[in-house]
Amino acid sequence: MTISTRTRLLGIDNLRIVLTALVVIHHAAVTYGNIPAWYHHEPARDGTGLILDVLVMFNQAFFMGFFFLIAGFFTPASHDRKGSGPFLRDRLKRLGIPLLVYLLVLRPWVMLGFYDGSMPYWIFYIGSWDPGPMWFVEVLLVFSACYVLWRRSGRPAGVRQSPLTLRAIVVFTVALSLAVFAWRFLVPVGQYWPVVGLPTPSFLPQYAAMFAAGILAYRRGWFTSLPPAAAKWGLIAAGVTSAVLLPVGQVLTQGWAAQLATAAWETSFAVSMAIGLSVLFRERFGTQGPIGRFLAENAFTVYIIHPLVLVGLALLLSGLHTLAVVKFAALVLVALPVCWKLASLVRKIPAAGKIL
Structure with missing residues (x-):
């Protein structure tokens, strides 16, 4: 591997850091927003909860698909x-043991808040079986x-070197939008698959397609061959599709046309962000110093342990009465450094260091 190639791969490594931080931020936003989909939830009592819900919506549209793209690569x-x-x-x-x-x-620790003592704990333990955010590892396996x-x-x-063309991007985006649209007649948005623990099975076509796209990106050299301008145009496309398709979905509100607009927006946003951020990090953030290496080495462990950190800190902050967005910011500012520090300590455990 040449130095140039290694430098460019560090851009992907740095992207993993950002996406892992986004996972922590995402679940912190769910903690204080209006979507009851986390271990500890304090429903917003003010309008700033809507800001957190919008953040969750935009994150959900692309960040886990991006993880699968990188995994596929x-x-x-x-x-x-x-x-x-x-x-x-x-x-x-490396995936099964952490799972x-x-x-x-x-899991038993983060689930303690749900146990009310009305049944023997072992029944509750089995009945609440769920991989939580580790569903990603489950699907990746x-x-x-x-x-x-x-x-x-x-x-x-x-x-086989084959540059990624605009036509191929458009065809992929349209085909995936239609696949997501059709899939959601079987698996509507908001459906949850218990036991296997998939919180967003309605996104499975995106996850599978992005994983496959990652494989093709490696085989055909897309990551290195995309022109620098793709960073700008990818991010512009993400903004334009959001400005056009999101209002359409809001106006239509329901029915197949609204579902198609939503599927088209999610797919277009995910593809645009993946292209834009990949090239941006390749061109601007393709190096790592000691801090970057520390963050990259511990990112996967952060993903594993962050629920324990978020729930514990949210309980400590439960007596703080302020705007939802303020509590969210406080939780994020404390949780991110705590997650990485705790992850580094976990990885020093001899058995853990051989896996993580």
């Missing part, structure tokens, strides 16, 4: 280097297994 090289069997064993080790640790060790099956079917896997 790094999948082919790992498989090529290790082979199918070792690759799957490595995925089970089990969260389910068996961390499935996608990784699917990739191995695809490779074993004899599909060609060689690198």
Whole structure:
């Protein structure tokens, strides 16, 4: 790997840091907004809760799909280097063990607020089985297994430089918008899948498509071949599609046309943000100093432990009576450094350091 390529890959590494911070911010916003979808929820008692709801809506439209895009990008090289069997064993080790640790060790602590003593704890423990935010790891394991099956079917896997064209972007965006639109007749927005714990199964077509796009981006050299101007135009496209399609969805309010407008906005926003931010970080944030390395090395552990930190800090802040957005800001400002510091301590545990 050349120095230039390594530098450019550091841009993706830095993107992972930002997306991980967005996960913490997202769940902090849910804590004090009007969407009861987190372990600790204090419904907003003022209008600033709507600001947090809008933040959640924009985040949800793109950030988890972006995670799957990045995961897909790094999948082919790992498989090529290790082979199918070792690759799957490595995925089970680095993803499966953290998933089990969260389910068996961390989850009981963040779920304590839901236990009212009306039943034996072991019944509550089993009945509330849910991977929480680790659903991402769960789905990623499935996608990784699917990739191995695809490779074993004899599909060609060689690198073939092929620049990403505007036509391909448009076709992908339109096709995915239609797929999301059709999928939501079966899995409406807001539906939750218990036990497996998927909080947003209505987004599964986006997650799968972005994972596949990440694989293609690696194989065809899209990350390095996109022109610098793609950063500007990607972010402009995200703004324009939001300005056009979001009002359409609000005006129509319901019915298939509103659902299509919503699916089109989410997809267009996700694709535009992925392109814009990827190129922006490649061009402007492609280096790392000691702080950047620290943040990158501990990002995945932050993802695993952040529910425990957020719930604990939110309980400490529960006596603070102020605007919802102020409590949100206070929680974020404290939670982010605490998450990274605690993550670094966790990774110093010998057994954990070999996995995380």
